[in-house]
Amino acid sequence: MKLESTGILIELRPLGEHDSVARIFTRDHGVMCGMLKGAQVSKKNKSLVGQVGNVSWNARVDSQLGVFHWEPEKNLGAFLMMNPKLLSVMNSVFSLIATLLPERENYETLYLQTENLLNGLINQKEDATDIYLYWEIGLLQELGYALDLTRCSGCGTKDNLNYLSPRTGRAVCDNCAKPYLDKLFNLPITVDVTKKFLEKIYEHQGGVVPLSRNLLKL
Amino acid sequence: MENILLIAIMHGVKMNSKIEKLIKQFAKLPRVGGRSAQRIVLSLLQDKTGRASNLANTLNDVAQSVCPCPICGVLMDNENGSCEFCRDRSRANGQLCIVRDLGDVWTLEKSGIFHGRYHILGGQISGVSGVTPDDLNINSLPKRIKEENITEIIFALPNTVEGKTTQHYVMSVLGNNDNIIFSELASGVPLGGDLDYLDDGTLSLAFGGRKKI
Numbered sequence: 001m002k003l004e005s006t007g008i009l010i011e012l013r014p015l016g017e018h019d020s021v022a023r024i025f026t027r028d029h030g031v032m033c034g035m036l037k038g039a040q041v042s043k044k045n046k047s048l049v050g051q052v053g054n055v056s057w058n059a060r061v062d063s064q065l066g067v068f069h070w071e072p073e074k075n076l077g078a079f080l081m082m083n084p085k086l087l088s089v090m091n092s093v094f095s096l097i098a099t100l101l102p103e104r105e106n107y108e109t110l111y112l113q114t115e116n117l118l119n120g121l122i123n124q125k126e127d128a129t130d131i132y133l134y135w136e137i138g139l140l141q142e143l144g145y146a147l148d149l150t151r152c153s154g155c156g157t158k159d160n161l162n163y164l165s166p167r168t169g170r171a172v173c174d175n176c177a178k179p180y181l182d183k184l185f186n187l188p189i190t191v192d193v194t195k196k197f198l199e200k201i202y203e204h205q206g207g208v209v210p211l212s213r214n215l216l217k218l
Numbered sequence: 219m220e221n222i223l224l225i226a227i228m229h230g231v232k233m234n235s236k237i238e239k240l241i242k243q244f245a246k247l248p249r250v251g252g253r254s255a256q257r258i259v260l261s262l263l264q265d266k267t268g269r270a271s272n273l274a275n276t277l278n279d280v281a282q283s284v285c286p287c288p289i290c291g292v293l294m295d296n297e298n299g300s301c302e303f304c305r306d307r308s309r310a311n312g313q314l315c316i317v318r319d320l321g322d323v324w325t326l327e328k329s330g331i332f333h334g335r336y337h338i339l340g341g342q343i344s345g346v347s348g349v350t351p352d353d354l355n356i357n358s359l360p361k362r363i364k365e366e367n368i369t370e371i372i373f374a375l376p377n378t379v380e381g382k383t384t385q386h387y388v389m390s391v392l393g394n395n396d397n398i399i400f401s402e403l404a405s406g407v408p409l410g411g412d413l414d415y416l417d418d419g420t421l422s423l424a425f426g427g428r429k430k431i
Contacts, residue, residue, distance in 0.1 A: 011346050012346070013346050013347070017248060017249060044415055045417070046417075048378065048379070048419070049378070049379045050379060051419075072417065074418055074419075075417050075418055075419030075420075077379055077419065078417075078418070078419025078420065078422060078423060079419065079422060081377075081379060081382040082382070082423075082426075084386035084389070084390070087379070087382055087383060087386060088383075088386070090379070091345070091379065091383055095345045098346075210345050211343070211345045211350055212345045212383075215343075215383075215387070217390075
């Protein structure tokens with residue numbers, strides 16, 4: 001069985017002394033796991049987290065771990081490593097993808113958003129906080145927590161939307177919010193608010209928010 | 219004789235349980251597989267000069283008397299209280315090199331380019347491996363910097379995402395201090411390296427870190 005796509009190398013875990021188990025977020029097949037032979041010892045074309053490239057995954061049967069053939073095209077991680085803020089964003093993005101997304105499920109929109117995020121961080125035309133927040137909202141949407149900030153979840157009005165319901169992820173106007181002020185999140189949305197939703201998702205999955213997300217510096 | 223024994227072992231011939239246990243212990247060591255472990259054990263057992271006993275005694279002695287230095291983390295003889303680097307006054311030149319593990323200290327010492335003191339973190343922050351800042355030797359750093367009048371901190375950590383994450387974290391713990399110079403090892407074109415073989419990330423770092431000549 002052979003699968004081919006383009007992807008981002010998001011995780012490398014040592015396997016023995018020479019090889020690694022890699023996790024690659026691909027455009028066509030979502031998150032994929034497989035073995036990268038010689039990843040720890042290769043001098044030329046070394047596999048590194050943050051690389052974007054072409055990947056082919058081979059295995060005799062579908063259920064096997066399989067072996068990757070990885071051809072890096074660009075090392076986006078190298079451009080971000082020197083900046084603590086940008087590195088923390090990249091670490092957070094990769095750890096969330098690695099821990100939240102199921103394997104071999106197509107998330108093409110999120111993949112493109114992730115590529116845009118990395119390129120946006122390198123170009124620095126927009127603020128890193130905005131870029132990251134936009135990406136995390138996209139992630140929540142893919143996980144079934146689409147935030148609706150267009151109208152009030154109670155009365156449907158489009159004015160005075162200053163609160164967000166933690167249960168539904170929909171905006172709430174000032175009037176409807178009055179009895180629940182202690183339970184609602186304030187708008188505009190921030191990374192602290194999206195973190196609350198992530199905590200909820202991790203709680204459902206029986207896990208905790210990864211360290212990289214907690215160390216996010218924005 | 220050795221070959222006959224080796225063939226016998228490889229073909230699943232029943233062997234002494236003690237020898238089997240020893241082979242398994244050796245096979246757990248880095249870069250030693252099952253076959254290499256068998257060869258080592260056979261070589262030791264067939265040696266008439268007492269090499270096996272010497273090795274056992276030395277191992278026992280080292281395991282009981284060597285421990286990490288309470289100041290920097292370098293392995294030392296526990297009778298001394300601190301390692302040779304921390305005891306050597308000529309190394310108190312205000313420079314502190316932060317490294318991941320003891321192997322890095324040995325590499326730097328072999329090169330003979332650094333004459334200051336070391337601080338071993340004992341790993342690097344990694345969400346994948348579950349290594350958190352609490353697992354590393356970071357908390358003792360501020361006190362050490364103050365007591366030893368450190369003026370320059372050199373980060374000699376791996377040039378990877380984990381290495382840089384650890385470096386940025388340590389810097390955030392130490393905070394802004396005008397009296398301390400923070401530096402890191404340069405990255406770019408290796409000695410004797412062709413530009414053809416460099417990836418775009420290394421090239422960009424090399425260009426970014428170019429120096430005036």
